[in-house]
Amino acid sequence: MKPSGQQQFRVPGRGSRIGARSVSFSFDGKAYEALEGDTLASALLANGVHLMGRSFKYHRPRGVLAAGVEESNALMQISRDSARTTPNVRASVQEVYDGLQAQSQNRFPTLNFDIGGINNLLSPFFAAGFYYKTFKWPAAAWDKIYEPFIRRAAGLGQAPAEEDPDRYSNRFAHCDVLIIGGGAAGLMAAKLATRKKQSIIICDENPQFGGWLLSDTDIRIDGKSGPDWAAEAVAELAAMDNVRLLNRTTGIGYFQQNMMVLNQRITEHQSKPAPDETRERMWQVRAGKIIIAQGAIERHMVFPDNDRPGIMQASAAQSFLNKYGVAVGSQIAVYTACDTAYAAAFDLAEEGVNIPIIVEHRTDIADDLLAQANELGIRVITGAVVEGTGGKLRINSVTFAKQNGNDRETIDVDALITSAGWTPSLHLYSQSRGKPQWDEDTQRFLPGESPQECVSIGACNGTDDLADIFAEAAKCTGSRATKHVIEDDVSTMGGLIGATGSSADKGKAFVDFQNDVTAKDIALAVREGMHSIEHVKRYTTNGMATDQGKLSNMHGLAIASKLLKKPIPAVGLTTFRPPYTPTTFGSFVGHSRGNLFDPTRQTPIHAWADENGAEFEPVSQWQRAWYFPRSGEDMHQAVDRECQTVRSVAGVFDASTLGKIEVVGPDAAAFMNIIYTNGWDKLKPGRAKYGIMCREDGFIYDDGVVGKLSNNRFHVTTTTGGAPRVLNHMEDYLQTEFPEMRVWLTSTSEQWATIAVQGPKAREIIEPLVNGADISNEKFPHMSVVECKVCGVAARLFRISFTGELGFEINVPADHGRAVWEAVWARAEPLGACAYGTEAMHVMRAEKGYIIVGQDTDGTVTPYDAGLSWAIAKAKPDFVGKRGLQRPDLMSEGRRQLVGLATKDPSKVLEEGAQIVADPTRPIPMKMIGFVTSSYWSGTLGKSIALALIEDGNNLIGKSLYAPMADEVIEVEVTGTVFYDTKGERLHG
Amino acid sequence: MLVIHCPYCQADRPELEFANAGEAHIVRPDNMAEMTDAEFEKMFFVRQNPKGVNLERWRHIHGCGRFFNAIRHTVSDKFLKVYKAGESRPSDAEIAELMK
Amino acid sequence: MAKANVATRDNPTSGNRLANASVSIESAPPASRISFRATPKGAKDFGKTLDLDLPVKPGQSTSKSTLSALWIGPDEWLIIDTKNPIDKLMPRRENANFCATDISHRNVAFIVSGNGAENTLCASCPRDLSLSAFPVGSASRTIFGKAEVVLLRTGKTSFRLECWRSFSPYVWDLLVDGAHDAHI
Numbered sequence A: 001m002k003p004s005g006q007q008q009f010r011v012p013g014r015g016s017r018i019g020a021r022s023v024s025f026s027f028d029g030k031a032y033e034a035l036e037g038d039t040l041a042s043a044l045l046a047n048g049v050h051l052m053g054r055s056f057k058y059h060r061p062r063g064v065l066a067a068g069v070e071e072s073n074a075l076m077q078i079s080r081d082s083a084r085t086t087p088n089v090r091a092s093v094q095e096v097y098d099g100l101q102a103q104s105q106n107r108f109p110t111l112n113f114d115i116g117g118i119n120n121l122l123s124p125f126f127a128a129g130f131y132y133k134t135f136k137w138p139a140a141a142w143d144k145i146y147e148p149f150i151r152r153a154a155g156l157g158q159a160p161a162e163e164d165p166d167r168y169s170n171r172f173a174h175c176d177v178l179i180i181g182g183g184a185a186g187l188m189a190a191k192l193a194t195r196k197k198q199s200i201i202i203c204d205e206n207p208q209f210g211g212w213l214l215s216d217t218d219i220r221i222d223g224k225s226g227p228d229w230a231a232e233a234v235a236e237l238a239a240m241d242n243v244r245l246l247n248r249t250t251g252i253g254y255f256q257q258n259m260m261v262l263n264q265r266i267t268e269h270q271s272k273p274a275p276d277e278t279r280e281r282m283w284q285v286r287a288g289k290i291i292i293a294q295g296a297i298e299r300h301m302v303f304p305d306n307d308r309p310g311i312m313q314a315s316a317a318q319s320f321l322n323k324y325g326v327a328v329g330s331q332i333a334v335y336t337a338c339d340t341a342y343a344a345a346f347d348l349a350e351e352g353v354n355i356p357i358i359v360e361h362r363t364d365i366a367d368d369l370l371a372q373a374n375e376l377g378i379r380v381i382t383g384a385v386v387e388g389t390g391g392k393l394r395i396n397s398v399t400f401a402k403q404n405g406n407d408r409e410t411i412d413v414d415a416l417i418t419s420a421g422w423t424p425s426l427h428l429y430s431q432s433r434g435k436p437q438w439d440e441d442t443q444r445f446l447p448g449e450s451p452q453e454c455v456s457i458g459a460c461n462g463t464d465d466l467a468d469i470f471a472e473a474a475k476c477t478g479s480r481a482t483k484h485v486i487e488d489d490v491s492t493m494g495g496l497i498g499a500t501g502s503s504a505d506k507g508k509a510f511v512d513f514q515n516d517v518t519a520k521d522i523a524l525a526v527r528e529g530m531h532s533i534e535h536v537k538r539y540t541t542n543g544m545a546t547d548q549g550k551l552s553n554m555h556g557l558a559i560a561s562k563l564l565k566k567p568i569p570a571v572g573l574t575t576f577r578p579p580y581t582p583t584t585f586g587s588f589v590g591h592s593r594g595n596l597f598d599p600t601r602q603t604p605i606h607a608w609a610d611e612n613g614a615e616f617e618p619v620s621q622w623q624r625a626w627y628f629p630r631s632g633e634d635m636h637q638a639v640d641r642e643c644q645t646v647r648s649v650a651g652v653f654d655a656s657t658l659g660k661i662e663v664v665g666p667d668a669a670a671f672m673n674i675i676y677t678n679g680w681d682k683l684k685p686g687r688a689k690y691g692i693m694c695r696e697d698g699f700i701y702d703d704g705v706v707g708k709l710s711n712n713r714f715h716v717t718t719t720t721g722g723a724p725r726v727l728n729h730m731e732d733y734l735q736t737e738f739p740e741m742r743v744w745l746t747s748t749s750e751q752w753a754t755i756a757v758q759g760p761k762a763r764e765i766i767e768p769l770v771n772g773a774d775i776s777n778e779k780f781p782h783m784s785v786v787e788c789k790v791c792g793v794a795a796r797l798f799r800i801s802f803t804g805e806l807g808f809e810i811n812v813p814a815d816h817g818r819a820v821w822e823a824v825w826a827r828a829e830p831l832g833a834c835a836y837g838t839e840a841m842h843v844m845r846a847e848k849g850y851i852i853v854g855q856d857t858d859g860t861v862t863p864y865d866a867g868l869s870w871a872i873a874k875a876k877p878d879f880v881g882k883r884g885l886q887r888p889d890l891m892s893e894g895r896r897q898l899v900g901l902a903t904k905d906p907s908k909v910l911e912e913g914a915q916i917v918a919d920p921t922r923p924i925p926m927k928m929i930g931f932v933t934s935s936y937w938s939g940t941l942g943k944s945i946a947l948a949l950i951e952d953g954n955n956l957i958g959k960s961l962y963a964p965m966a967d968e969v970i971e972v973e974v975t976g977t978v979f980y981d982t983k984g985e986r987l988h989g
Numbered sequence B: 001m002l003v004i005h006c007p008y009c010q011a012d013r014p015e016l017e018f019a020n021a022g023e024a025h026i027v028r029p030d031n032m033a034e035m036t037d038a039e040f041e042k043m044f045f046v047r048q049n050p051k052g053v054n055l056e057r058w059r060h061i062h063g064c065g066r067f068f069n070a071i072r073h074t075v076s077d078k079f080l081k082v083y084k085a086g087e088s089r090p091s092d093a094e095i096a097e098l099m100k
Numbered sequence C: 001m002a003k004a005n006v007a008t009r010d011n012p013t014s015g016n017r018l019a020n021a022s023v024s025i026e027s028a029p030p031a032s033r034i035s036f037r038a039t040p041k042g043a044k045d046f047g048k049t050l051d052l053d054l055p056v057k058p059g060q061s062t063s064k065s066t067l068s069a070l071w072i073g074p075d076e077w078l079i080i081d082t083k084n085p086i087d088k089l090m091p092r093r094e095n096a097n098f099c100a101t102d103i104s105h106r107n108v109a110f111i112v113s114g115n116g117a118e119n120t121l122c123a124s125c126p127r128d129l130s131l132s133a134f135p136v137g138s139a140s141r142t143i144f145g146k147a148e149v150v151l152l153r154t155g156k157t158s159f160r161l162e163c164w165r166s167f168s169p170y171v172w173d174l175l176v177d178g179a180h181d182a183h184i
């Protein structure tokens, strides 16, 4: 044997998955050598390292249990650099690459000496339900004691603090047949399905296809070894056009209508991934048929002190030997209730590993197994139990006896492998909403009927014999069974669920390793009244760790069932939920981050605004120019200047984000009458109108100016954020309530760039650019619309104002938006006009008392409340909201009404959202009678202005109210909503 | 993600193209103005939200744009039937037949 | 009088192009587009005017020279002309049986072509775009990431993808992202 630290447990000549090339890696800072193809677990075991982690609650030293995804002890922090560090990676799954850095978790200061291990001594206090019993009272302890404790205790490992620098991607895929699992069952099903010219995806969570065939060296299929047969099958499939083979790809979730989500790991095993290589890819596969060939997971034996490093599943020991050429010890005892453990023992013995004892729980086993053991010089004691183990950081002895306690014996060992039989993996079947059925004969749950187009085959269907598995593969693909010569298939007879030994045993018999749940904890939970397995699970946390009970569920269930004296199906099986194995957030997020998280929409004029120094604000998905600061200006100064320039000269504003809907057809006006509260019959072509729409309940839904272009065609505008829902609302009424109307709705929001020119010089600015229309005050008064040319392009020109000044809005086709804007700007700038942003727009509209839906209304405001009763055509027989507005509460006195507020100290600007009270001297909580919806400093008026929704506001005009703030109480006077140009003369300039 | 058959496109389409639009067959009467408060409450506010067979509206909003009706079982998420807007509500007997 | 340069059309992704071993993506030149809504009679009438029958089967398109008509909904078509100006396309007068709305500037198009075109699109589009499910000539409004798009299969390995103007940088970025894995 080689000296320590140099892969002294490597077995020459074994290991179907490893290559000859060595790679180096580190574990807890110490350098080790491994072979290409190793997992982190096999590499550490090759170097004689069994201690790989500490348990979550008691901080007990733990070694690796499994060679697959069910591993629940050996969870590692794997790091490439500070941004690429992943906690809770299972050592049995992580492939070793050159330079891999692994660290153990949940220990301080070191894995060998861990202060948290004191929890183990305090374990009587950490029994089942500990959290529920302890963290109850006093309430004051939550902040300072309980929550920090739970937060520290919860979660293993460290999440990276930096942004993930890697690429993750998404793919939608469709196929006729999706096969989950590339073991013997899956590969055979794929081979047969390809003959039907179907499109096939087959995936396997491991680096190589083959499943258990890679771990079993005895079996021969048509004369070929398992690995050879699998390799040939893969080569055959890979050569076909209609087959997609995905290795390192896990079926993590089975959703409705045969949607399976696959997680593919692409670079996790690479030493130096290409910088732009995709790290993980999420596949959302819609399959005509899903074949689940997930296999089965071996259960451990539950007995006192069954968690010492060096104790593992028999199948794991066999995989480590046959896949990776690693002997998990040199003196290995076996504790089993299942035939499969013998194969592991025999394989190890054949390599010269000493197997001092097989402790067989069953009294009767097959003669040929006994004979073979005898031949290899292995002692077998039947009807026996393991009563305990010795050792601290590694098992060093095992004590066993006959089940009646006789013939007790303790021997020295450095490993103990156990098997309590196999649990078919029903995870995906259960996620498909299938109901697992209890099979009394074999004491296991098996798939029942399939509610979706899916079928389970192979070990996950309880079919263990290879010949039967191949027959199932043929059946599920509708193929004729093919003939195969199968030799030396291993018997899977036997199995046991629940704990062995007596309840008087000392030591902890772990059911769930990761969450430190013992057989006694489950018994305690049952004693304390948890009679459903779902309750037992939550009370004890059995099966709630990252392994999701892959090892522990059946044992826990059996223990509870025995104590409750109820058959297992009556106790129930906990629900399997996706994901099947832990999956990174990166993989779920995929490409949806950064600029791909959500569309950022920009107007045709955006680039100009950006070049001219605009600050932007987000409005729904849009970015809008907020204000245009000149050198030295802060926001306040810029907005003041913009407002005053507009009011004294003019300003140019990008209103392109406004929603626009073309309402066209012979019944267009009739339809408008239904959707809007206003009347549309009298509006003449060429004229525009401010419209309000309500929902059926009478509350304001949206507003905007509508231009009538012809008798059959309206140009409707909506709020920026409201465009999609307004169109949906209109379509809903048109399609489902008024389908007989001949009207068509088309979104034209993005067809038009909209340039608002507002201010006394607005006409002077645009007049020379306009062709085909007389825009004089007489011919083109306020609230007019005309189709004409502006700068030579077809335009829709509105005479409207959202500032209270003389104003125009030029709509031109979007691709010409910037050119026209620049032409307008070339006229505007020399005249002393400015470009202004949304903030100045907001101030100026508030000065005029124009509401913004969604700011001054909140879904509970009627047109009456908002002071817009003039916009309701009461004589119309019907409109959406007409009946709702007649509801008693909406007609009652004293509703919140929109009013203006003037602060007594004009320099004080109220906070938007500030609550308003009538009497601030009353004790807290005092009655709040409303709140501020809009509040600005008005440079034009030299004072602050605000709009507010106040109970019975219209009757309080002239009265004083108060806004109690954290550090002061601000007195306000209730006013009308129009602060500037109350007569509205400027509009008509 | 569900697959929904659109009766206008006459094809199965991914759920991402659709928007649910609430309960189906709620009649907006012609004489809205004459409804009593109780009738209005029932029409506008009261919804069934059953566990089991649900008659609901969907819009193929990112597809053909049409609203249509569907009968979906809210436990299994299975669509028992889809039909165009304006078609009458299937009878209870017909729904029972679909359930088989 | 101030002159604006309105001779050319400009959009946020004008001129964008990318090609790798599997796929090429490019911003399509400006086109004339009509959102056409009609009764069956209106559709027939306008088809005569265009000298191109509008498709009546869901999910199909018809085309002739530079003109294509895409079935979008039972009363909705997207009409695209990659050469002629919009004035040539728009009906002369209003008609009670149909409604034509100029949306030439509302949409931006990308041409996605190459063996990896389907994979590029499937990174973000949940539809089955295999040739059997979405054969040449198929047209559909659908969803692409969080953007609504119209897809037209113009050839075995080529697609035209139309989205709204302001979504085009986002759609472009998604296409580039999908192109990265197009060979898979």
Ligand SMILES: [Zn+2]
Pocket: B006, B007, B008, B009, B010, B060, B063, B064, B065, B066
């Ligand atoms: Zn549809």
